[in-house]
Amino acid sequence: MKLWLEKQRYLIDFTLESLARRKARNLGLLGVYTVLVFVLASVALYTHALRQEAANVLAASPEVILQRLVAGRHDLIPPGYIEKVGRIRGVQKKEGRLWGYYYDAVVKANYTFMVPNDGSVAKGEIVVGPALERSRGLAAGNGISFRSYSGKLHTFIVASVLPQASEIVSADLLLMHEDDFRAFFDYPAGHYTDIALTVANPQEVRNVATKLAAALPDSRPILRDEVLRTYASIFDWREGIVLALLSAAILAFGILAWEKASGLSAEEKREIGILKAIGWETGDIIKMKFWEGLLISLTAFLAGFVAAYVHVFYAGAGLFEPVLKGWAVLYPEFRLTPHVDGLQVATLFFFTVFPYAAAVLVPIWKAAITDPDAVMRG
């Protein structure tokens, strides 16, 4: 065992020396390889962080949201509807929610108007999200007017701005008092937008939804788990599509690696010839070349991955943001939480090291079977 380790150590030593003798060529390959890993790792890290972010955001949302449908379209919850839900075992809390969208012609963007259930906003006042603060130049204490859908002008005082930390959910949010909300939208009294139900036991959620659908055939229960699953598949799908598009790059890289490995310089050929003449076997040369590939792969992988990490979590992933994140006028500015996932690293390894190894196999063998006398004579 010790002998074996020693042997590998000498092989690695020799390989490093031999790599250093042809710096320009190997650095070129290393550079391209690193860029490939960087691109793929950026995509993977970014989508995973987004997925994680979605999961974090939804962790605090109610387990079930009940909407009423009329002719297949979302409709208001009429008075008495919440009582009709009745007592369902496992439901801790049920409450009507009031929210809606408002199109602001000034910034050409939609806001989400919402009434907090704890009544924390006083009448005539509003609390705004950070993106709204930026786009309309608002600060606490300012007044702002919105023209409602009925044409009347409503003026509110900004009580406060929501903290930056919550931006991913609150960018376009505007919180107001219930009476203001009803007056602004001419919302019929006693009606609600939808109903939020809190279920304590996650295993009961499905049963609760079944019971709801049975009790209220005109309703549509939306489960948090399903929303989460949808988000996860959307991000996975986007990542997969980008990776599939990038597979052309992987293929190109494979061809480059093949080219590089098979285009042995005369000097390199002579080196192999001399090694064989002094007693190296074909197997030893293959081992040396294997170490060479492994060293290049691992260096490129590490460098590319670290660069991608910095790119995604410290530089905002400028290169892939438009494809992966989605788009909106009032898009939240947020910092992703750094998160590295084992499966991702493993997948990435498969995507980069595996094609490289497959591409250089035949050229390595071709180099290794070179006859010593043929090379040294030529």
Place this chain on the structure above:
Amino acid sequence: MIFQPAIIALLLSSAICVLALAASAPFALEVIRRWDIASGSERQLKLERRTYLFSTLLAFVLVAQLASVLLFVFNAEKMSGMFVGAMCAVGTLNVNPWGFPALNAKIALFFLAAMWLAINHVDSRARDYPLVRIKYGLLLALAPLLAGSAWLEAQFFLNLKADVITSCCGSLFSEGSKTIAAEATALPPLPAMFLFYGAMGLAIAAASYQWAFGKGGYFTAAGAALGFAAGISGILSFVSLYIYEHPHHHCPFCVLKPEYDYQGYALYVPLFVATAAGLAVGAIRPFAGVASLKSIVPEFSRRLAAVASIGFLLATAVATAMILRSNLVLLEH
């Protein structure tokens, strides 16, 4: 579902492996028909040179297979969030009927690959390549298995439908159902423990004997197979219970979850490595009599047996530590 990155990676690696094996099949046939070590002809020289390429290629394919077993399970585990009813890898594998066959095929291929690699190793160390025909014959037998496994895997991934309500580990590994897994599950803890420690002891003893005295190759292999079966059924019947600290949760996949600190890997990795090494001892045993392998086979067998012995010991120790650390009381003192 096909656009999951890990699925693309797995399918890609399977495709490359199948292609590589398919490309080497004609060569394998040629070797079997034309190989003649005594000849100095051009053709023989060419064949000898090519064996280097194909040995390397196959080592590469088989190592990729080993890596893909891990990735496959890891991926199934991660994807369980996407299917209604799935709580761990079992749910994902149960989404369609291809899941478990695909996993089993991969595991079987893993062990066969390890055995082939062992034969390849001893053969390439001998001066006259005595096993070259057998080796490539076995390779031809392995190729359809690899293709079959890749096909099962592709079927599994192509038929993953998110709207299927799958069953979780709780229903599959419960005491009432009628499968082998359920039979192992239903074993009461005390006999199951005797069986587990007995079989593990036998496996360790056989491997250690081979390690110390260089004898009993077939016993080592049989012990390894027994140890593997005992390890899996032990995990099913009682080790899992201690890990989850729950008297009825028998799932062998949940132990791989982050909630349980990935403890399962500490259990499965030594078990699989030890089994592969033990089976490999049996695979090279028939060739101990070949003249040029007289010293190579025993020496390599001892090294493999050492790996098997330590691996089984480690797996047993890890399982025991998990039991001792647990707060669950299954056996009254």
